[in-house]
Amino acid sequence: MKPLSPASTLAALCLSLAACAQLPLAGDPAAIRSLADARRILGDPALRWSNPDGGEQLAFPQGPMGYRTWMVHTAADGRVLSMENVMSMAHFARILPGMSQDEVLRILGPSYPGWTVYYKARDELVWEWRYCDVWAEPARFDVLFDGRSATVRSTMSQPERLSQPWGRGDRREWCSP
Incomplete structure (x- = not known):
């Protein structure tokens, strides 16, 4: 396997930092409106709970070295009701x-x-x-x-x-x- 050049390493680092910078702010409904959006932007949830009303609560930790865990609450139809860094x-x-x-x-x-x-x-x-x-x-x-x-x-x-x-x-x- 050929090692990455310094330019390639720098480009990869910049892309990964840019991806982190693109994480939506807590409660930004324009960025994440549905469960599908949350999964596309934040990845798969680490934990999920079903609520009696048919909605769900999902935890998206951004660790171990990250500083955020996004808790997303959805309606039964998959719409995001709230999202916050806990x-x-x-x-x-x-x-x-x-x-x-x-x-x-x-x-x-x-x-x-x-x-x-x-x-x-x-x-x-x-x-x-x-x-x-x-x-x-x-x-x-x-x-x-x-x-x-x-x-x-x-x-x-x-x-x-x-x-x-x-x-x-x-x-x-x-x-x-």
């Missing part, structure tokens, strides 16, 4: 002690499996999501589940740079529009 403090605040794992999934969508950790000594399962915090910094949100009951024990979040030695790693440009 990687926000408003959605994180809805996660309360005692909630089930399914309830968390319906609010935030799936966490990245590679960041799921079980701590045997605490009998605790931790799910983690990446997001841009209110200061436009990459951050992580964790939900800690009791291992026995599989319900939320607590939550926490912190900017990614705090996990770097001496607070290095300011990546605010990654969260800029």
Whole structure:
């Protein structure tokens, strides 16, 4: 297999960045009007739930290194009723002690499996999501589940740079529009 030339590598990088830039803004009905549009633009949903009215709720995570999970709500005929990025403090605040794992999934969508950790000594399962915090910094949100009951024990979040030695790693440009 022949390696890519520097020009080809640069072109591929530009195309992939342009594709990311083309993701619609939350709630933009002009960009995504139907389930078919959502699948064409965002790909296949990671999770989907059927609603009693015949509509669906679909989760489209843009991770692991992305900062968005699009939650799309559709009517029975496939029209998009709403679409929003659920990687926000408003959605994180809805996660309360005692909630089930399914309830968390319906609010935030799936966490990245590679960041799921079980701590045997605490009998605790931790799910983690990446997001841009209110200061436009990459951050992580964790939900800690009791291992026995599989319900939320607590939550926490912190900017990614705090996990770097001496607070290095300011990546605010990654969260800029």
